[in-house]
Amino acid sequence: MYLTRFKYIPLIGTIGNYKKEYFSKDLVAALTVAVVVIPQSMAYALIAGVNPVYGLYTAIVSTIIASAFGSSNHIIAGPTNAIALLVAGTLGSYMGQENVYQMLFLMTFMVGILQILFGVIKLGKVINFVSHSVVIGFTAGAGVLIGLGQLSTLLSISIKDSAHMSTIQKFYYVMTHLSETNLYALGLGVMTMAIIIICKKINKKLPGALIGIVIPIIFIVIFSLDQKGVKLTGVIPSSLPPFKMIQFDITAMQNLFGGAIAIAIIGLVEAIAIAKSIATTSRQKIDANQEFIAQGLANAGASFFQCFAGSGSFTRSAINYQSGAVTRIAGMLSGVIVAIVLVFFARFAQFIPNPCLAGVILVIAYNMVDKKEIKHIVKVGRFKSDSLAMWATCIATILMPHLDVAIYTGIALSIALYLKDTNKAPLKILVPSQEKNGHVIEKEVRALKDKADIVIIQPEGNLFFGSAEDLQTKLDDLVDKSKVFILRMKYVATIDLTALGALKVFIRTVRESGGIVIFSGVKSEFNSLLTNSNVTSDIGEDNIFMSENEIFASSTNALERARTVLSCEVSADKEKSAACTLLESETAANTGPSVINKNTASL
Secondary structure (H helix, E strand, O other): OOOOOOOEEEEEEHHHHHHHHHHHHHHHHHHHHHHHHHHHHHHHHHOOOOHHHHHHHHHHHHHHHEEEEEEEOOOOOEEEHHHHHHHHHHOOOOOOOOOHHHHHHHHHHHHHHHHHHHHHHOOOOHHHHOOOHHHHHHHHHHHHHHHOOOOOHHHHHOOOOOOHHHHHHHHHHHHHHHHHHHHHHHHHHHHHHHHHHHHHHHHOOOOHHHHHHHHHHHHHHOHHHHHHHHOOOOOOOOOOEEEEOOOOOHHHHHHOOOOOOOOHHHHHHHHHHHHHHHHHHHHOOHHHHHHHHHHHHHHHHHHHOOOOOOOOHHHHHHHHOOOOOOOOOHHHHHHHHHHHHHHHHHHHHOOHHHHHHHHHHHHHHHHOOHHHHHHHHHOOOOOHHHHHHHHHHHHHHHHHHHHHHHHHHHHHHHHHHHHHHHOOOEEEEEEEOOOOOOOEEEEEEOOOOOOOEEEEEOOEEEOHHHHOOOOOHHHOOOHHHHHEEEEEEEEEEEEEEHHHHHHHHHHHHHHHHEEEEEEEEOHHHHHHHHOOOHHHHHHHHHHHEEEEOOOOHHHHHHHHHHHHHOOOOOOOOOOHHHHHHHHHHHHHHHHHOOOOOOOOOOO
């Protein structure tokens, strides 16, 4: 009752149906998520090119709002690696300027408004145009970029004017200045990565990232490594996310618009993919448009509290569900717990070594490359649409100077390849033949070399303007192959005027060459279309047989018509042609108790 009444504010429904026994499970899940989100959000802030405190702010505000309004009970929103990289790419030209944070929060607001707009006008199905292969390709490319971008921090190699350099340029600089590596920084970073990997092998529930940051802090304090060139995070304000009004600027909004759309799209793809993935086991119904609105409200609202754009997190959402979370309250509690930690324990964060955060990011970047899924896509076909779209997006993500362009490239390519595959008209060519036992079968042939008495043409699926040219070409090749063509229409789902025009040309061409076209299995919804487009007058009402409830009735009537056309009613002293004998056998079979179905559907 509550969930239906408060569809657009699902939190009210959750509270109305909440039970006491839910709280302990939600609290345990929230604590587990908070342990993971604290080091992750700080690391993602560094990927975005901003102070780690803004990652914590985002993990508080975005998580609470998205959990309150989302359709999923388990998705955890906030900073993510892919979105952080897109943020950094979009704001690259503003890095080092005084107004960079103003631009950051303005862009976050724009992303939120776009996502809300997508949800309000119900564009949930539009996400289907962003193929799974494009997301895999972008994520893999983003993982490579993130990893390369953190090498300078891991090795503690300072790069002058790095804000205006691409990741590839930074990587080249690092490779040519390896002699400047700080071995203490490298040792701490490697220690963090080793701890995370070991913890994962011991028990996946262990907070490896948190442990991997806490232990190196001990070495920092004991050996004063900060005085030996190891850079620390620095002071983080011990306060809740402060409210700050966004400074709206039309010129800035125009400059940020392209990047904002890319972030909005990828953010929604991530969120929906996570929600649907968890829903396969939780059995919860997911409303894509409601999730759009939730993510939009989270970003738009968080922009006033000094947060950058976020989305659903694969890692944190999975941990939340696996830790026993029952309702959306778990996600909201995780945001509250991070806020409490920020207020009371932020002063200890100043000792966190930057190389350790880089180590956390490098492990995350490695895991972003879904090697299993990449192998699966390649195995299906190296030169198939999915594989080409994946590799093109991956390479574009790594090499293109603007990540939003890489996203658009992948989407455009996947749509183009899809259209390329759908401009083919599925068409089966069937030739009736008689076996020794007297039964008649239909043999499917790829191409007709010799002329046949009767040819059955079976178009399938959707016949629309995109496939009309291919349909016309295939029909033209059949014109001189028979005198009688039976167009079996029962497998056609939809047909538009352009495709119907191709059929009309075929009908007239066959008639001019002395042949005839017979329609069988015509659905009732196509009848008015045939009449209004003059197909009925072109072919003649006697040659159109509607789809009927009785099995084979329409085809049997079409065959009787074919017998008439071929003048099968002959005198006793004249031998019947093979085609007429075939037709009589087929008609008897279709109306009799036994019908043979070999290779294809029977007439």
